[in-house]
Amino acid sequence: MKEKLSFILSMIIFGAVDVFSKYIQIPSSEIALWMSLIGSSFLLLIFLCNKGKFEWKTILQNKWPLVLSSIA
Numbered sequence: 605m606k607e608k609l610s611f612i613l614s615m616i617i618f619g620a621v622d623v624f625s626k627y628i629q630i631p632s633s634e635i636a637l638w639m640s641l642i643g644s645s646f647l648l649l650i651f652l653c654n655k656g657k658f659e660w661k662t663i664l665q666n667k668w669p670l671v672l673s674s675i676a
Contacts, residue, residue: 617643 620639625632663670 617639622632624635624639628635
């Protein structure tokens with residue numbers, strides 16, 4: 605249940621780009637960029653506060669899916 609709620613909340617947040625683009629006079633792509641940067645920073649902060657550790661072995665095993673998803 606918690607996963608579904610998190611997914612729904614993330615879709616609502618990403619769907620907010622359209623709402624913001626109507627009221628702010630900058631391109632929606634720039635709004636999406638800033639929202640993504642702020643969201644990524646927030647997630648990194650939460651990750652570090654919870655004393656999470658990066659497992660470089662796992663990251664390197666998934667490097668191509670990570671690169672492709674970053675490009676998309």
